[in-house]
Amino acid sequence: MFKRRFCENLETTKGKFAFRYYETRPERYALFEVYLLEHLAGKRYPSPAPIRNKNGNLLGKYKQKPFAIFTFMHGRHKKSVDPILIAKAVGKLHEITAGYKPDYCAARDTYDQKSCWRNAILNSRKIKSKPEAKQRLEWLKSELRKLQLPVDLPKGVCHCDTHPSNFLYINGKLVAVLDFDDASYVYLLYDIANMIYFWAWPDKAIIKFDKAKKLLEEYSKYRKLTSPEKEYLYDMLKMVIFMSIGWFIHANDYNNEQRKIEYLNSISRKDFYNRIFT
Template identity: 35%
Template structure:
């Protein structure tokens, strides 16, 4: 169970008193999710979702609220944010922010079929089309996926861990970031950045909604695309990477190139986006490395194997393999 802060019926009644959503009938914690506290609320007017942000500033939650209201206006499939009687979306309870959402019916699929995967790719491309010219609120209160933020997070991790291995890993980390080529001309916008199966709903086999914009931020528009591609052997992943030897062939672009082609059906990539997809993909690997900075020795670990394989291939060959 992912509930970090328990709530009572009387507390939910106090919160619901701000809204025109009817009287509370029942509530239940939501098991999915590992960061924020989530509950289903059943009232006399329907079913809703309550999200209590354990570690986000009000400004960061306002970013999410404004974004979701904009996406709802654009008829994008996502939960709608509910407003209270005063027209406010953001609430504060015991000094932490919260939002109420419409409930979207559907199921989470751990293994969507090919057609359902194509629907996800379409919706990802649509998200970038919609937010290309969107002006976010409180953009800088989010962890935007930039090289600068990536570097600073790695430095924080190295200081926190404090081991020789962590500091040596930081040296490697900064060396990789320093050679990324990401010109300022690359288009930016909103990316969701977390397509875990628990954040995607299907209803009767059709894409129903993209959930949980807690990691959404302002970054390169192709960041979401690179998180959908896996240009490695299907057998090469976190659980099996150590079965391979350094220097083994681990690249396989067959699935990745299909994903890119499907994406471009809905949002054709600019020439510079194609040219620097290699760099965006490496940046995504480096952010993954931050979340797991303690695991592995600097001489050989999962993310380093990926970076080494891509460096051995090179930017031009990466481009040709995809396009």
Template identity: 30%
Template structure:
């Protein structure tokens, strides 16, 4: 949940007046999203989401994200669509921050994904990969295998205060991942953060995907591994094989996985869990007292890593079952 910036009414009204969307009749901060400030804006003409880009989003990447959203929508993926102001601009400035106005998507994100939700997600992820295949924007994944050690190194000396022995365990794990990380798997544009709060449903049907601000080029199967971590573990960190099966097979039906991808899934899952472990650990030990956002627990991802270490075959995730 986050609103980092207060938008004074005069500035809001000036901003809205740049567009052909009428005048503001309601403006509420949304208690979701931890990277940017998001507001639900209702005008006399419709409902929109206003995003102010805060820390962690590099303004130089914004054209990549905006272009991707337009590209995906043109290929039938329901995602927020940036509005252009009267001068044709998508990226604007509000309260000294980059800002963009997007269409509002209907749907509710599921707090407790079911097997049906995981199945729907698998299909949507494959469709997303297909739709983005001919997008020519370039953005490297700063949070892939080469990014984990620097983040971990910055906080490793405090890791043992979170759990005894954690520092040595994760040091070893990162070394293993660096040595064994797959190369040359099929690549493309990945969402890279497709957690339940970024997937809107109406009933069991996906109505939209949001928050593409980690999207980048990487191995497609790595995106599937991120979803496996985010959707198929129970609150006690146990792995739900039925959900894994629903997700993996729905994905593979739409985009069949190659042999190398299948063989790599256990290590991709370990790496995907490491990616969220290191950023959560970093955010936890650097958490300013009294900050708006409650830090997420890195141990949820340490436990996933330990689970994945025990997996030798993608069938153990449900693939092909």
């Protein structure tokens, strides 16, 4: 009946919809997403809204796995986009969800050192050379120990994946924020660092501090960063990179992600702060 792909577009007599099959996800993981997206729909945020079935439920079951049906979001992906639109979307998300803690938060990723290390151990098994796997893990462990992230940084709803593929546009306007599969209730600073990673740091180059400043200036129109958040943005940007390393420690891009960490190591936290906030 359903294909194995995790997301399909459905054409029906009642219109076009998006079908999501959580084949590899636990039910609680899916419940976090549908309840969050229903909340966002009530706030008129431009994200897919889950549709309740005739029994009033947001999830159905197929072969004991959950699925959901969402409103279809119109628009197109664009290669060239004003990053300010992304900062606005992230800022608005944090603004309208302030004080809201979705149910089933514990089912989602924590995006911290423990999560990174757990993923790295698992994915390092895909590396054919055991000495190479050991070397990569030892480097990662030593770098994770250097991180300074206070436990009392502000938390909230985060999208956690501001990759360009997760936004749609019409006539130059951002009209849809997609893919809340990675969303979680974590440090808000993670979304901010994630945004800088994707929109102010060209993949094979160094961070563009002028772009990072503009992103933060736009974001701050919706939510002001606290002093500790400004101080530890440096560490959280590293955390975003470490999460990528944890997921793809076995892949060819490992060396490039390692390069980014070493670049950040080459500049002090104070220098990083001054380049963005002064």
